[in-house]
Amino acid sequence: MSIPSEIAHCQYHPRAAAGWFCPACDAKLCPDCAVLESVASTDLLSCARCGGAVEEFKVHRSHAPxxxxxxxxxxxxxxxxxxxxxxxxxxxxxxxxxxxxxxxxxxxxxxxxxxxxxxxxxxxxxxxxxxxxxxxxxxxxxxxxxxxxxxxxxxxxxxxxxxxxxxxxxxxxxxxxxxxxxxxxxxxxxxxxxxxxxxxxxxxxxxxxxxxxxxxxxxxxxxxxxxxxxxxxxxxxxxxxxxxxxxxxxxxxxxxxxxxxxxxxxxxxxxxxxxxxxxxxxxxxxxxxxxxxxxxxxxYEPALPGVKPRGKKRAARVPAQAQPEAIRPRVIELEPEPAPRPAATPEPLEVQVVKAVETNALDRALELYRRLPEAPAPLPAASHVAVGQKAASVGDYPLAVRALKQVAQHSPEDPLAPKACVILARLYGERLGDEASALKLYRHVVGRYPGTDAARFAQSRLTPA
Ligand SMILES: [Zn+2]
Ligand SMILES: [Zn+2]
Incomplete structure (x- = not known):
C-alpha cells in the first residue's frame, strides 16, 4: 500500500474523487471508471479503460478534515x-x-x-x-x-x-x-x-x-x-x-x-x-x-467508503465521454427501479461475506458473518480482519474476537496476521478487561513477527513508558 494522504481525483474525470487505482494505466479511478463484475461467484474489480485489475485506493484517516x-x-x-x-x-x-x-x-x-x-x-x-x-x-x-x-x-x-x-x-x-x-x-x-x-x-x-x-x-x-x-x-x-x-x-x-x-x-x-x-x-x-x-x-481507510464501482466494461468503439446518465430524460427517474434479477442459485454465505467485504458493504458483511457456522470454510484473512474491525466499531466484541481469532489461529503466515493479533489484544485489554490474554498476545506478536509494525507496537504495550 503506497498511499498519499491527500484527496485524489480521477485521472479521466478531474472533478470526481478517486476510489480505485489501476497499476496498468498508473491512474486513479472514480466509480465510473472502475468496473465491478461477478465471475464464477467472485467479485472482480477492473479498470474501465484498460480492463486491468484495480486495487482499492486508500487514504490516511487524516485526509478528512x-x-x-x-x-x-x-x-x-x-x-x-x-x-x-x-x-x-x-x-x-x-x-x-x-x-x-x-x-x-x-x-x-x-x-x-x-x-x-x-x-x-x-x-x-x-x-x-x-x-x-x-x-x-x-x-x-x-x-x-x-x-x-x-x-x-x-x-x-x-x-x-x-x-x-x-x-x-x-x-x-x-x-x-x-x-x-x-x-x-x-x-x-x-x-x-x-x-x-x-x-x-x-x-x-x-x-x-x-x-x-x-x-x-x-x-x-x-x-x-x-x-x-x-x-x-x-x-x-x-x-x-x-x-x-x-x-x-x-x-x-x-x-x-x-x-x-x-x-x-x-x-x-x-x-x-x-x-x-x-x-x-x-x-x-x-x-x-x-x-x-x-x-x-x-x-488507512478506503477513499470512498461504501461506494461501489459503477463503470461498464469497455465495449469496442464506444466513445469514452458518452455519459448515459447525463442525457437520460428526467421523466424516467419517476419510473420504478426494475427489480434486481434473482440469482440462479444462492451463493454460499462465505462467498457472500468475501464479496461484501470487497465492495466495502461492511454492515452487510457483519450481518452475513454472524450467520456463518463456528468453523466456516476458509475465508481470506482480509475478510476476517475487516469484519473484526467493523464489529469492534459497532460494539459487537464477541463477534470481533471470533473473526480476529480465525486469522490468528488459521492464517498465522498471512501478512495481516500480526495486525489481527494486535487488534485482538487491544480488544482483550481495552474493551473486555482481559489483561492477561492481551499481554499473552502482545508477547506472541513480539516473538512471532519480529521487525513488523505490529511487533513494535506490541513491545511498547509490554514495556509501559
Ligand atoms: Zn473517472
Ligand atoms: Zn487501467
Whole structure:
C-alpha cells in the first residue's frame, strides 16, 4: 500500500474523487471508471479503460478534515446511547457522591472511589473506544473492582494533579506577581495545553508514575502536532460551556425532590467531559500512528467508503465521454427501479461475506458473518480482519474476537496476521478487561513477527513508558 494522504481525483474525470487505482494505466479511478463484475461467484474489480485489475485506493484517516470530525463530537453525548450513558454514570456519581459525604470514613472512602472511578472510568472508556473506531457509546462491562474503578480513579486523579500545579504556583506567588494578569494568562494557557495531553496519556494505559513525568506527557502532544493544538483550543469554549452547565446543574440539584434532580444535575455536568473524551479519542483514532498507538496500516481507510464501482466494461468503439446518465430524460427517474434479477442459485454465505467485504458493504458483511457456522470454510484473512474491525466499531466484541481469532489461529503466515493479533489484544485489554490474554498476545506478536509494525507496537504495550 503506497498511499498519499491527500484527496485524489480521477485521472479521466478531474472533478470526481478517486476510489480505485489501476497499476496498468498508473491512474486513479472514480466509480465510473472502475468496473465491478461477478465471475464464477467472485467479485472482480477492473479498470474501465484498460480492463486491468484495480486495487482499492486508500487514504490516511487524516485526509478528512479533522475540524469537521471534531464538530461531530458535540452531538456524541446527545445520541440515544450517549444520553443513556450520561444518565447512568450521572446516577452512580450522584449516589456515591451524596452518600460519601455523610458516611463515616471507611465506607465513605469506598464510595469516593466509586464516584471517581465511575467518572474517570467512563471517560477513559470513551477515549479508548473512540480510538478504536467505536461509532457510539457501548456499555462497559464491569468485572473487576481494581481494573474498572480503583485504577481509573487513581489515574484520573494523578493525571489531573499536575494540571493544578500552575494554579497553585500562581496563588503561591501571588504576592510577588501581585495579581499580574499576564502571569495568570500564561498559567491558564499552560493548563489548557497540558490538560488534554495528561488525560490522553492516562486513558491509554501508561504507567501511573509516568503520568507525573511532564516530559513524557508533553512528548505525546508534540508528536500529535497541529491536531493537538486544535483540540487544546477547543478546551476553552468547552470549559466556558462547562461553567454554564455546572451553574444550571446546581440549580436543578437544589430542587427539593429527592434523587432525580441530582442525577439530572450530574448528567448535565458530565456533558462537557464526555465531549472532551470523544475529542481526545478522535485524536488517537486519526493520528495515533504518530504516537505509536496502533498499527500503521490501520490508519488507512478506503477513499470512498461504501461506494461501489459503477463503470461498464469497455465495449469496442464506444466513445469514452458518452455519459448515459447525463442525457437520460428526467421523466424516467419517476419510473420504478426494475427489480434486481434473482440469482440462479444462492451463493454460499462465505462467498457472500468475501464479496461484501470487497465492495466495502461492511454492515452487510457483519450481518452475513454472524450467520456463518463456528468453523466456516476458509475465508481470506482480509475478510476476517475487516469484519473484526467493523464489529469492534459497532460494539459487537464477541463477534470481533471470533473473526480476529480465525486469522490468528488459521492464517498465522498471512501478512495481516500480526495486525489481527494486535487488534485482538487491544480488544482483550481495552474493551473486555482481559489483561492477561492481551499481554499473552502482545508477547506472541513480539516473538512471532519480529521487525513488523505490529511487533513494535506490541513491545511498547509490554514495556509501559
Ligand atoms: Zn473517472
Ligand atoms: Zn487501467
Amino acid at each position: 479533522f475540524s469537521r470530525r471534531l464538530l461531530g463530537t458535540w452531538s456524541y453525548p446527545l445520541r440515544k446511547s450517549g444520553l443513556l450513558a450520561l444518565l447512568a454514570v450521572g446516577a452512580v456519581v450522584a449516589m456515591s457522591r451524596g452518600l460519601a459525604s455523610i458516611l463515616p470514613f471507611v465506607p465513605g472512602l469506598i464510595l469516593l472511589t466509586i464516584w471517581l472511578g465511575s467518572f474517570w472510568g467512563s471517560l477513559f472508556w470513551i477515549v479508548r473506544g473512540t480510538a478504536m473506531g467505536a461509532e457510539h457509546f457501548t456499555a462497559p462491562d464491569f468485572h473487576d473492582v481494581h481494573h474498572d474503578l480503583v485504577s481509573p480513579a487513581i489515574r484520573g486523579t494523578v493525571a489531573t494533579a499536575l494540571i493544578w500545579v500552575p494554579a497553585v504556583l500562581f496563588i503561591w506567588n501571588a504576592d510577588e506577581t501581585n495579581g499580574s494578569i499576564a502571569m495568570f494568562a500564561v498559567m491558564v494557557l499552560a493548563t489548557v495545553l497540558y490538560a488534554p495531553m495528561a488525560l490522553l496519556f492516562a486513558a491509554t494505559g501508561q504507567g501511573t508514575l509516568s503520568l507525573l513525568n511532564p516530559f513524557k506527557v508533553i512528548g505525546i502532544g508534540m508528536r500529535l502536532g497541529r491536531a493537538y493544538l486544535v483540540v487544546a483550543a477547543w478546551m476553552v469554549p468547552l470549559a466556558l460551556l462547562h461553567l454554564v452547565l455546572m451553574f444550571v446543574a446546581g440549580k436543578v440539584s437544589s430542587l427539593s425532590i429527592p434523587l432525580l434532580p441530582s442525577v439530572v444535575g450530574e448528567a448535565l455536568s458530565l456533558y462537557v467531559p464526555f465531549v472532551m473524551a470523544r475529542m481526545l479519542g478522535l485524536l488517537l483514532y486519526v493520528h495515533g500512528d504518530r504516537v505509536g498507538y496502533g498499527v500503521d496500516s490501520e490508519f
